[in-house]
Amino acid sequence: MNGKVKERYNMPVTILLICGLATIIFPLYMTIVIAFKQPSEMTNSIAGILSLPKTWSFSNFAEAMRVTDFWNSLRNSLLITGVTVVLSVVLHSMVGYAIGRNKAKSKWYNLAYLYIVSGMFVPFAILMMPLVKQTAQWGIANIVGVIICYVVFYMPMNLMLYAGYLVNIPVALEEAARVDGASTWTTYWKIIFPIMKPMHATVAVITALSVWNDVMTPLVIMSGSGMNTLPLAQMSFQTQFGTNYNLAFASYLLALLPLLIFYIVCQKQILNGVVNGAVK
Amino acid sequence: MKHANDRKRTFMLMTIPVVALFFAFNTLPLIKGVIYSFTNFRGYGSYDWVGLRNYIDLFQDGRVGKSYLFTLKMAVAATIVTNVISLILALGLNSKIRFKSTLRGMYFVPNILGALVVGYIFNYFFTYIIPAIFHTTSILASSTWAWVGIVIVCAWQAIAMNTIIYISGLSTVPEDVYEAGSIDGATGWEKFRSLTFPLIIPFFSINMVLSGKNFLMVFDQIMALTKGGPAQSTESISFLIYNNGMAGGQFGFQSANAVLFFVIIVAFSVAQLQFTSSKEEQL
Numbered sequence: 001m002n003g004k005v006k007e008r009y010n011m012p013v014t015i016l017l018i019c020g021l022a023t024i025i026f027p028l029y030m031t032i033v034i035a036f037k038q039p040s041e042m043t044n045s046i047a048g049i050l051s052l053p054k055t056w057s058f059s060n061f062a063e064a065m066r067v068t069d070f071w072n073s074l075r076n077s078l079l080i081t082g083v084t085v086v087l088s089v090v091l092h093s094m095v096g097y098a099i100g101r102n103k104a105k106s107k108w109y110n111l112a113y114l115y116i117v118s119g120m121f122v123p124f125a126i127l128m129m130p131l132v133k134q135t136a137q138w139g140i141a142n143i144v145g146v147i148i149c150y151v152v153f154y155m156p157m158n159l160m161l162y163a164g165y166l167v168n169i170p171v172a173l174e175e176a177a178r179v180d181g182a183s184t185w186t187t188y189w190k191i192i193f194p195i196m197k198p199m200h201a202t203v204a205v206i207t208a209l210s211v212w213n214d215v216m217t218p219l220v221i222m223s224g225s226g227m228n229t230l231p232l233a234q235m236s237f238q239t240q241f242g243t244n245y246n247l248a249f250a251s252y253l254l255a256l257l258p259l260l261i262f263y264i265v266c267q268k269q270i271l272n273g274v275v276n277g278a279v280k
Numbered sequence: 281m282k283h284a285n286d287r288k289r290t291f292m293l294m295t296i297p298v299v300a301l302f303f304a305f306n307t308l309p310l311i312k313g314v315i316y317s318f319t320n321f322r323g324y325g326s327y328d329w330v331g332l333r334n335y336i337d338l339f340q341d342g343r344v345g346k347s348y349l350f351t352l353k354m355a356v357a358a359t360i361v362t363n364v365i366s367l368i369l370a371l372g373l374n375s376k377i378r379f380k381s382t383l384r385g386m387y388f389v390p391n392i393l394g395a396l397v398v399g400y401i402f403n404y405f406f407t408y409i410i411p412a413i414f415h416t417t418s419i420l421a422s423s424t425w426a427w428v429g430i431v432i433v434c435a436w437q438a439i440a441m442n443t444i445i446y447i448s449g450l451s452t453v454p455e456d457v458y459e460a461g462s463i464d465g466a467t468g469w470e471k472f473r474s475l476t477f478p479l480i481i482p483f484f485s486i487n488m489v490l491s492g493k494n495f496l497m498v499f500d501q502i503m504a505l506t507k508g509g510p511a512q513s514t515e516s517i518s519f520l521i522y523n524n525g526m527a528g529g530q531f532g533f534q535s536a537n538a539v540l541f542f543v544i545i546v547a548f549s550v551a552q553l554q555f556t557s558s559k560e561e562q563l
Contacts, residue, residue, distance in 0.1 A: 014377040020369070021386055023436070027401050028389075030409070046412045091298055098294035109291075112299055119306050121546045123497055125518045126538035129323075129525050130309035130316065152305035155298070178283055184290035213394035215500050216518075220526060231396045235503070238400065245404060252397045263392050267385050270392070274441070275448045278486060 031256070035060055035249040042246065060250035067241060068251050073233040074258070080143060080218070080229060081211045084150040088158055088207045089200050091151060096162025097192055101171070103163070113163065120156040124216055132220050142225040146218050150211050158203050161277065165199040166192075205273030212259060230255045310542075317536035322529040334536035344537060347515040350427060354516070355495035358431045362438045362491050363484070369439065370446030371472070384447065391440035399504020402433045406505070423513035426506050430514055433501050438494065442487045449483030450476070489552045496545065517541050 029050075034042075036053040037060075043049070064070065095116075102109035135145035169192065177187040215231045228236065234255050241247060263270055317334055321327035338344055373384050390398070406429050407418045419425040457475055477484075499518040502508060508515040508523065515523070517537070525534030 008376070009378045010376045011378070013372050013375050014379065014383075017369075017372050017377060017383050017387075018379075021383070024386060024389055027398075027405060027436075030405065031401055034404075046409065049408060049412070094294050095298040098291040102291055109295070112295060116299065116302055119302065121542075121549050122306060122310060123518070123538075123542055123545050125497070125521045126313045126535075126542045127306065127309045128522065129531055129535060129538070130312035131305070132526070134305075134309055134312070148301070149305055152302055155302055155306075184287045188290075188294075209392060213392075213396075215394075215396045215503070216522070220522070231394050234397055234400065248400070249404075252400055255397050256393055259392050259394070260389075263389070271385070271388060271444060274391070275444055278441070278445050278490060279448060279483070 031249050031253055034246055035253045037246050039244065039246055060246050061254060064237075064247050064251035064254060067247065068233040068237050068254075069228065070233070070251075070254055073228045073230045076143060076227055077212060077230040077258075080147055080150070081208050083147050084154075084211050085204050085208050087147070087151045088154055089203055092155055092158035092203065093162050093193060093196055093200065094188070095155075096159050097166060097188055099159065100163035100166035113159070116159050117156045119152075120160075124153070128216070128220050135221050136224075142222050143227060145221050149217055149221065150207075150214075153217075154207050154210065157277070158207065161203060162196065162199055165196060169195055199276075201269055202273040202276040205270050206277040209259075209270070209274070230258070313535050314539055316532050317539045319532040319535075321532040321535075323526070323531035327532065330532070334533045335540075337533065338536055338540060343512060343515070344520065346512060347517050347520045350514060351496060351498070351516045354427050354431055354434070354498065354514075355492060357427075358434045358438065358495045359488065359492050361431060361435045362442055363487055365435070366439045366442035366446055366487070369443045370450055371476075373443065374447055374450040384444075388440045388444055390437045391444075393437070395437060395500035396504050398437060399433055399501045402429070402436075403505050420506055421510055423509075423511045426510060426514045430498070430501055430505055433505060434495055434498060438491050442491060445483055445487055445490075446480065449480035453479045485552065485555070489549070492552070493545065493549065496548070 033050060033052055036056055038053075038057075041048065041054060099109050099113045099116075103113045104110075131149065132141070135141045135149075138145075140148065173191055173195070174184075174187050177191055178184075182190065213231065215235070218229045218232055219235070223232075234251060237248065237251055318329055318331060319327045320330045320333070369387060373380070373387065377383065403420065406420045410416070411418050419429045453476055457479065497518050498516045499522065502514060502516050502519045506514045508519055518541075521534045521538050521541070524530040525538070528534075
């Protein structure tokens with residue numbers, strides 16, 4: 001009796017949850033239909049705004065791509081996110097290894113650990129203005145400066161994740177490699193770095209999501225460089241063509257699409273990564 | 281011996297350059313920010329030391345005070361709304377439902393979308409759709425209600441994240457706890473309050489810290505929805521520092537504001553950590 005009850009689905013809750021999805025689907029639906037419509041189809045009534053477009057024409061998208069310089073913005077976003085993720089995985093895991101292996105017995109490494117991790121408490125708002133001056137003075141008020149900033153901003157979090165993960169990797173593995181005559185440097189890259197693969201995935205996912213969607217850092221640092229990231233392109237688009245909503249929504253949809261596709265393809269890795277990053 | 285030296289040297293070579301990089305792009309600007317806060321720097325040209333002047337002005341400046349009140353009000357409301365809804369959602373998504381993984385996957389979608397673009401989409405929703413349905417004016421145009429719009433948009437995205445964390449918390453609650461509870465005759469709300477909730481308190485505190493801190497630093501949503509208006513009623517602290525510090529010629533003054541904000545964030549984080557660890561010890 002009891003076993004039978006357990007196997008049954010809870011249909012009322014299922015139905016409630018499916019209804020609740022409307023709050024998520026509606027804004028996306030609205031974005032899609034407006035993006036495909038022509039301004040003449042947009043009447044002031046709800047039906048005019050939310051009905052399906054008469055024809056599914058991609059002309060708004062072509063125009064939005066041209067106006068926002070979509071391919072360049074996309075390339076910049078991909079470049080910034082890609083390089084930041086690679087540098088984070090390489091540098092943060094390396095420093096995570098060096099600090100994680102020594103912080104228990106060395107005062108200095110423990111201090112270095114606390115020093116970097118406490119950086120988590122520093123809001124961007126206080127770094128913003130000095131960083132703008134600094135990157136300009138050092139000639140890196142561009143993509144390079146933005147990438148360096150990201151590598152530094154995500155270091156506290158990632159160091160904590162890597163150092164925490166390292167605790168579960170036995171030192172005996174390294175000692176075995178040492179007996180075979182491998183240097184510490186080789187041991188790290190050949191043995192420890194590959195073992196940390198699950199953590200690399202977590203770090204890559206959370207760093208990539210945060211960097212891709214970040215607005216403030218590129219806004220203040222590379223605003224003078226004439227280069228845009230995908231979110232920044234939406235912002236300059238808003239100020240220039242904000243009233244042509246069909247064009248605007250085509251542009252928003254284009255900006256949302258890369259991550260939506262990424263999410264559909266690697267949903268499992270993203271969910272795992274996000275949970276691991278938050279819970280550990 | 282030779283190996284011990286190699287190990288030591290390699291560890292140092294791995295650490296020192298990265299720590300130096302961290303210093304150059306985190307600690308150095310932080311120190312500079314504190315220094316600027318004692319000057320009347322406008323962002324260009326020459327400047328003088330003004331001692332504590334900026335800090336005294338900070339507490340007498342109506343606009344700054346208003347932005348702190350708004351940020352706090354918004355953060356508290358959004359944290360409560362987000363956590364209540366995500367907890368309910370997580371309980372639903374953790375029960376025996378059909379299409380479990382699809383539903384979980386769908387409810388997470390808002391979290392991966394960029395806050396700025398989401399803000400622009402909701403801006404349209406509040407400006408055209410809501411008024412057309414209810415024959416009212418847009419809440420974003422009302423200085424009394426615009427903050428509610430910001431809470432809704434912030435919560436819409438944050439709920440996705442917090443729900444996933446609550447789900448991972450609920451999945452750590454062992455089945456037999458419920459069975460024992462059922463024998464004792466515990467039902468529904470009682471079961472949740474006295475059995476489930478105490479077991480997921482660590483996840484509750486993660487969510488409180490995560491959402492609380494993010495909401496205090498809100499920026500993108502303000503940029504997309506109201507740009508601080510109407511009548512400066514929705515200027516968050518980050519937005520004010522950006523707006524007046526970068527373009528408004530208040531570089532020095534807003535640096536002082538940023539220092540104060542930094543102190544508040546640190547105090548908030550430390551308090552949260554203390555609270556969390558004392559709660560966990562009790563369990």
